Amino acid sequence: MSTAVKVSAFAAALVAVFAVAWAIGSAIGPLDEEPPAPTSEHHGHHPGGAP
Secondary structure, three states: HHHHHHHHHHHHHHHHHHHHHHHHHHOOEEEEEEEHHOOOOOOOOOOOOOO
């Protein structure tokens, strides 16, 4: 078995593994269904300084 055949077989196997992983990930979908919580809220300007 030549080196070129070994490298080609390895590359084909690698592509197959990533294709299967992508297909499973697409079928399952995202695990986090909730939207991210807001990091801060802005209530506007408070006249007269700090609240």
